[in-house]
Amino acid sequence: xxxxxxxxxxxxxxxxxxxxxxxxxxxxxxxxxxxxxxxxxxxxxxxxxxxxxxxxxxxxxxxxxxxxxxxxxxxxxxxxxxx
Numbered sequence: 003x004x005x006x007x008x009x010x011x012x013x014x015x016x017x018x019x020x021x022x023x024x025x026x027x028x029x030x031x032x033x034x035x036x037x038x039x040x041x042x043x044x045x046x047x048x049x050x051x052x053x054x055x056x057x058x059x060x061x062x063x064x065x066x067x068x069x070x071x072x073x074x075x076x077x078x079x080x081x082x083x084x085x
Contacts (some may be wrong), residue, residue: 008053
């Protein structure tokens, strides 16, 4: 399950990293949104590194990511009381 979560999360984080990078390229150097976008980009990149660590950990232990989206896996793992 960790491998599936890491794959899904990594995909979403890459969208954030790329979108913030494109936004930073379009803003002029003194724009007030630049520091916030830089913080966002750095935080997302740290999360990418963490998910990469989860993927490497899973691979070392012979775990392969499930082909199902993370949302479906989470729903299947919920206890009936929480549905």
